[in-house]
Amino acid sequence: MISPAVIAEFENILGSQNVMRDETDRHAYSYDSALVEQVVPELVLRPTDRERLGKVIRLCNENRLPLTVRGSGTNLSGGTIPSRENGVVLLTNALNRILEINTEDLYARVEPGVITAQFAAKVAARGLFYPPDPGSQAVSTLGGNVAENAGGLRGLKYGVTENYVMGMEFFDAQGEWIKTGSKTVKCVTGFNLKSLMIGSEGILGVFKEITLKLIPPPQAQQAMLAVFDAVDKASETVSEIIAEKIVPCTLEFLDNFTICSVEDFRKAGLPTEAQALLLIEVDGHPAQVAEEAEKIQAICRKKGATRIQKARDTEERDKIWQARRDALPALSRQKPTTVLEDATVPRSKIPQMVRGINDLSKKYNIEIGTFGHAGDGNLHPTFLTDRRDKAEFARVEAAIDELFEIALGLGGTLSGEHGIGVAKSKYLEMEIGKGTIALSRKIKQSLDPENILNPGKVIGG
Amino acid sequence: MAELRELSRLLRELDDQMITCMRCGMCQAVCPLYAETGREADVARGKIVLLEHLSLDLLKDPEGVKQRLENCLLCGSCAAACPSGVKVLDLFLKARAVINGYLGLSPAKKAVFRLVLTRPALFNRLISMASRLQGIFTRPADDLLGASCARFESGPLKDRRFMPLARTPWHKQTPELNEPAGPGDTKVAFFPGCLVDKVFPDVAQSVHKALGHHGIKIYLPARQSCCGIPALSSGDARSFVQMVRQNLALFAGGDFQFLVTPCATCTATIKEIWPMMGDYFLPEEKEKIAAVAAKTMDITQFLAEKTSLEPPAAGSEPGVKVTYHDPCHLKKSLGVHAQPRALINANPDYAFVEMDEADRCCGMGGSFGLQNYELSKKVGERKLQNIIQSEAGVVGTACPACMLQIIDMVSRSNSRVQVKHAVQIYAENLPS
Numbered sequence: 001m002i003s004p005a006v007i008a009e010f011e012n013i014l015g016s017q018n019v020m021r022d023e024t025d026r027h028a029y030s031y032d033s034a035l036v037e038q039v040v041p042e043l044v045l046r047p048t049d050r051e052r053l054g055k056v057i058r059l060c061n062e063n064r065l066p067l068t069v070r071g072s073g074t075n076l077s078g079g080t081i082p083s084r085e086n087g088v089v090l091l092t093n094a095l096n097r098i099l100e101i102n103t104e105d106l107y108a109r110v111e112p113g114v115i116t117a118q119f120a121a122k123v124a125a126r127g128l129f130y131p132p133d134p135g136s137q138a139v140s141t142l143g144g145n146v147a148e149n150a151g152g153l154r155g156l157k158y159g160v161t162e163n164y165v166m167g168m169e170f171f172d173a174q175g176e177w178i179k180t181g182s183k184t185v186k187c188v189t190g191f192n193l194k195s196l197m198i199g200s201e202g203i204l205g206v207f208k209e210i211t212l213k214l215i216p217p218p219q220a221q222q223a224m225l226a227v228f229d230a231v232d233k234a235s236e237t238v239s240e241i242i243a244e245k246i247v248p249c250t251l252e253f254l255d256n257f258t259i260c261s262v263e264d265f266r267k268a269g270l271p272t273e274a275q276a277l278l279l280i281e282v283d284g285h286p287a288q289v290a291e292e293a294e295k296i297q298a299i300c301r302k303k304g305a306t307r308i309q310k311a312r313d314t315e316e317r318d319k320i321w322q323a324r325r326d327a328l329p330a331l332s333r334q335k336p337t338t339v340l341e342d343a344t345v346p347r348s349k350i351p352q353m354v355r356g357i358n359d360l361s362k363k364y365n366i367e368i369g370t371f372g373h374a375g376d377g378n379l380h381p382t383f384l385t386d387r388r389d390k391a392e393f394a395r396v397e398a399a400i401d402e403l404f405e406i407a408l409g410l411g412g413t414l415s416g417e418h419g420i421g422v423a424k425s426k427y428l429e430m431e432i433g434k435g436t437i438a439l440s441r442k443i444k445q446s447l448d449p450e451n452i453l454n455p456g457k458v459i460g461g
Numbered sequence: 462m463a464e465l466r467e468l469s470r471l472l473r474e475l476d477d478q479m480i481t482c483m484r485c486g487m488c489q490a491v492c493p494l495y496a497e498t499g500r501e502a503d504v505a506r507g508k509i510v511l512l513e514h515l516s517l518d519l520l521k522d523p524e525g526v527k528q529r530l531e532n533c534l535l536c537g538s539c540a541a542a543c544p545s546g547v548k549v550l551d552l553f554l555k556a557r558a559v560i561n562g563y564l565g566l567s568p569a570k571k572a573v574f575r576l577v578l579t580r581p582a583l584f585n586r587l588i589s590m591a592s593r594l595q596g597i598f599t600r601p602a603d604d605l606l607g608a609s610c611a612r613f614e615s616g617p618l619k620d621r622r623f624m625p626l627a628r629t630p631w632h633k634q635t636p637e638l639n640e641p642a643g644p645g646d647t648k649v650a651f652f653p654g655c656l657v658d659k660v661f662p663d664v665a666q667s668v669h670k671a672l673g674h675h676g677i678k679i680y681l682p683a684r685q686s687c688c689g690i691p692a693l694s695s696g697d698a699r700s701f702v703q704m705v706r707q708n709l710a711l712f713a714g715g716d717f718q719f720l721v722t723p724c725a726t727c728t729a730t731i732k733e734i735w736p737m738m739g740d741y742f743l744p745e746e747k748e749k750i751a752a753v754a755a756k757t758m759d760i761t762q763f764l765a766e767k768t769s770l771e772p773p774a775a776g777s778e779p780g781v782k783v784t785y786h787d788p789c790h791l792k793k794s795l796g797v798h799a800q801p802r803a804l805i806n807a808n809p810d811y812a813f814v815e816m817d818e819a820d821r822c823c824g825m826g827g828s829f830g831l832q833n834y835e836l837s838k839k840v841g842e843r844k845l846q847n848i849i850q851s852e853a854g855v856v857g858t859a860c861p862a863c864m865l866q867i868i869d870m871v872s873r874s875n876s877r878v879q880v881k882h883a884v885q886i887y888a889e890n891l892p893s
Contacts, residue, residue: 024525028507033484038510040519046499073501093499117490138490156733236892293778327543336480338545388480 002042002086006063009121010045013055018094029070029082029089033136034423035339035387036078041068043093048094050111050208057206058175059450060088067200068454071113071141075148076340077421079201079457089383090206094145099209101126104327106214107166107183112143112207129217131158134417137329149199151417153324156375157249157283160417162198164213170197170205174446184212196443201419202454204447213228217282222293223250223317226278227271227299227307231255235277235351238302238374241280242347244299251375252324254280255354258331258369258382262323265330270323278305278374281317325373328382331369335384339349339396343407344416348379356382364399364419366392378416405432420458428459468523468563472516475559478552481545482509488539488549493822493840494532498873499654502529505539506551507756512556525893527560527696532833534826534840535694536789546739550794551737554693561696574692574700581684581707585632588659592626603872606880619886621834621870624660624865631662635669648678648717650756651733652708654724655687656861664723664861667888668760672721672893675768682711688730691828693738702741702786704754705750714750719767720757723884725788726827728759729795759791761859761883765800771891783886786844786867787820788860802881808890816851818843825866838865845870849879855879857886 011019020026021043043065047053060067066083067092073080080091092113099109103126110119116137122188125128134140140150146168151160169179180193198206228234230300238251252279254262262269278300282292293310297328300308310316332338354370357379361368362407372379381403385396404414404427414424414431429437440459444451455461488505489495501507509620511529514520530553540549566574577584594611602608608622631653642648646684649672653665666857672679675681686707692700708731712720733752742750763777764770792798798820824830848856848871856871856878863882871878 020500024511024521024522024529025502027511027520028501028529030514031484031510033486072486072489088822091499115490136485136487323688329546332545336477338483355568386480441838458746 002063002088003064006059006065007043008354009059010056013052013059014045014047017449018046018048021048021413026133029073032070032073032075032077032078032080034078034081035337036081036421036423039081039084039087039122041089044089045268046091048093050095053090053095053206053208053343054171054175054299055176056090056362057171057173061174061450064452065449066455067206067452068205069143069147071144072115072136072139074136074140075144075421076342076418077415077423079148079419079421081422081456083455085205092141092207097142098122101128101214102183103128108214110142110210110212112146112210114142116140116142116145123214123315126194126436127217128214130164130212130214132161132164135163142212144209146198146207146210147200147202149417151373151376151378153250153252153373154418155373155378156251158414164194165194165198166198166213167211169208170192171204171208173450173453177208181211189377199419201421201458203457204453205445205458206453218249220286220289221281221283222289222294222319223281223311224293224300225309225320225323226276226280227274227415228276228304228307229274229306230304231276231354233304234278235354235374236303237278237300237308238350240299240303241296242375244295246282246295248280248296249283250279250281251371251373253277253350253370253374253379254279254323254327255370257367258327258371261330261334261369262326265333266322266326268323269320274306279320318457322404327369327371331384335367335386337385337393339383339385339400340399340418341381341383341403341412342363342372342378342416342418343381343403343412344376344378344410345407347375347408349412350374350377350379353377353379353407353412357403360399360402360406364395366399368399373416376416377412385428398404401427406423422457425460426457465521465523466518466645468559469516471559472512472556475552475555476516476717479509479513480546480766482506482547483545484510485544487513487542487544490687491538493536493538493824493843496843497836497839503532505543505547507548508533508553508606511701513553523560523564523830527557527564528892530560532836534789534822534824534829536822536826537793538789538822541793548651550734554738555733557694562698566695566697570697571718574695575698578687578692579700579703579707583685584687585630588626588630592628592630595625605869605877606872608872615688618683622869623780624663624868626659627662628663631665632683632685633657634666635681636766637886638679640678640680641680642716646676646678647719648680648716649763650712650717650720651679651681652685652720652722652725654722654725656865657723657755660740661861661864661882664699664882664885667882667885668721668723668892670888670893671764673763674888677768681717681883684693685711687808688727688777688864688875690726690730690734693734694827698738698741705735706746709746709749709753712753718756719763720753721760721763722757723760723859723861723882725759725791726862728757729790731757759795759797759800759859761801761804763775764795764884764887765803770803770887774809780808780810781855782814782851782853783811783855783857784814784816784848784851785815785819785883786823786848786856786858786863788858788863789820791824791859792820801857804883804887805857808886810890811855811886814851814853816847818847818858823863824872825865830866838870841866841870845876847874851873853878855881855886857881857883859883860865
């Protein structure tokens with residue numbers, strides 16, 4: 001129980017309309033997009049300006065109230081599930097102002113609750129480009145993107161969120177104001193605290209303001225689709241493209257199960273006999289784009305693509321990408337429950353990874369559709385199940401355990417872009433070892449001695 | 462009152478629909494209410510979790526869940542954008558019926574639905590009395606649009622600018638029709654819907670004129686009932702079933718090929734909601750419902766697809782700028798959006814311009830707009846700004862409920878924009 005006096009203090013700071021105590025309202029903050037146990041918070045706070053944000057963090061610390069920051073609640077690893085006792089959810093969705101878009105120095109300053117796609121559109125309207133495009137960009141917040149170090153389809157050429165964070169202001173666990181990084185291209189002043197904060201999943205501090213790098217947009221792009229009758233051929237094509245020193249902005253893979261699902265869903269004429277599709281796009285200067293597109297088609301042919309289609313106009317380009325956008329909807333409609341994983345391997349290991357996933361599907365008798373960012377080695381094996389079927393769901397969990405073993409065995413990682421949260425913290429030691437976890441806990445302990453910032457996430461404890 | 466456990470059991474029957482929500486949260490991007498409130502309980506994902514928790518006895522506040530469920534425009538924006546295809550309207554309407562069955566309807570709603578809306582003749586008499594009395598309580602507020610506002614700053618109308626009830630409703634102007642159809646003739650049943658009948662009879666006149674122009678024969682039975690959606694969205698399944706039965710008595714069978722309505726919500730209700738609520742009907746009624754639903758078509762779709770629209774005469778003077786608002790129940794529920802635009806484009810007196818976010822909800826949401834006026838107004842404000850920015854002098858749409866909301870918005874802003882149904886715009890150019 002949180003004492004009425006403390007609640008009254010929150011109401012004093014935020015106004016009673018921004019403090020949710022009602023049982024029904026609180027239940028609507030007990031979950032995120034991950035398939036993990038739900039926890040109903042005791043209190044939900046919605047600060048509407050940055051100064052009050054600092055005050056409520058201080059108040060939580062003084063009263064040892066565990067605090068979980070929530071943007072749009074699209075986390076895929078349970079990172080926004082509140083704590084079991086006296087859990088407080090802190091919403092950032094009212095802190096959604098774009099403070100500055102600077103077209104001379106190519107940066108923007110934003111509050112943490114700004115929606116990714118809305119920001120990218122505003123930046124584009126000013127003639128600039130913010131590349132990170134996580135799958136949830138239509139609803140995800142930039143604060144959440146930084147806290148999870150979110151990726152997206154453009155990772156191969158443009159990198160992920162961390163490559164665009166120039167600096168930030170945040171509140172530490174005591175509600176103290178901290179500044180790190182700068183609006184300058186170069187900055188070596190003080191510890192590089194921003195790098196520690198990126199991907200820290202809300203356990204080290206709460207963002208107040210983020211400075212993001214912007215770049216000039218590419219002048220041209222060319223999309224292509226290549227059909228293969230074997231996964232290995234598709235995968236070798238990916239390696240060969242990179243070996244030829246071409247870096248496509250997107251290089252996406254769909255397996256046979258996903259191709260059939262998408263075709264069944266959209267009836268757009270995808271080849272259902274294909275074992276793999278590669279969706280490829282290059283961008284940049286028009287002359288370079290044309291040259292690279294030619295080279296890529298030649299590589300595809302050499303590696304045995306059965307068909308190559310080059311988009312002739314924006315309509316055809318949209319059609320190619322529609323197949324990729326349809327992947328998750330088409331898969332998720334087949335069964336009530338969809339578990340979307342993101343174990344990632346070095347890109348040369350994709351054939352082994354796809355074989356491993358197919359073996360898991362047979363061994364555990366679970367349908368798995370696999371698609372994802374082939375250029376990054378970041379696949380999304382998608383497990384189709386019904387969480388009410390306890391026996392089948394136990395097999396899904398066993399298959400996922402084994403999936404991580406396979407990925408780590410291939411020199412990969414547990415998570416390419418979804419984060420560790422609560423869903424994957426039990427596997428952490430397998431990848432980074434006891435010593436790394438102990439060091440991480442020491443850092444956490446020294447920054448947050450009362451352990452109020454999203455306790456239990458990532459490193460347990 | 463039934464046990465709470467019985468309520469959870471009934472809700473668990475909706476489990477197959479609730480479980481398909483993967484909580485991805487994509488509904489937040491399109492929900493017009495969430496854009497205003499930022500509260501998770503206002504968006505589909507949040508409501509589904511609340512229902513699920515109520516069904517699992519994790520949450521024991523049915524009244525609270527009912528309030529959150531009713532805070533919804535039922536616009537279907539979330540369903541149209543849902544990656545996993547959750548049938549949101551289906552789920553929410555059935556859940557409202559279940560929870561209201563448990564909690565009971567408010568006395569006012571009970572009176573309206575059970576005593577009035579289910580009795581078309583009485584409903585018409587009451588409306589006719591009200592139209593003569595309304596001058597006492599309201600005063601004209603806008604000469605261009607013909608909108609009124611309340612004389613007294615109190616009661617549920619507050620500062621809403623609403624359209625007065627028509628002096629002579631459509632069913633008084635044309636009580637019934639049953640034009641004989643020869644071989645090769647197309648014949649349609651005409652279902653004007655309550656709002657067109659009682660508030661916008663001019664729209665019905667335009668439908669009549671357009672159908673006549675194209676030689677379409679009309680079946681218009683007297684004493685049509687409401688389509689039932691106001692009752693159902695308030696959770697009153699009993700009255701809904703009664704209204705559907707009354708309409709089936711008039712429209713099941715019959716020698717017409719299509720049933721047309723100029724109301725997007727009526728069309729979507731007959732076409733989708735009636736069959737969806739099949740479990741509440743007898744098997745033979747279900748068959749009749751399926752047959753009527755299959756024949757039902759929005760008037761703009763009918764005219765655009767089943768007749769040869771008059772081609773616009775080659776440009777004389779530049780036309781009046783007109784824009785178009787997509788009713789949610791037409792575009793998002795039924796995929797009809799090109800047809801009303803084709804109707805508007807067929808009138809050379811107008812020059813069509815697309816507004817931004819033409820398919821964003823206007824915020825009316827049926828009775829939502831009356832019960833939650835402040836929030837409804839906030840949603841409508843964005844629509845108003847888009848209309849103003851389009852610089853159109855006329856805004857067309859295809860739903861009388863949207864017309865009410867847009868008239869309210871433009872009238873209060875004094876932006877001198879006229880509001881018309883697409884079929885009115887089309888019929889204006891037809892010879893009388």
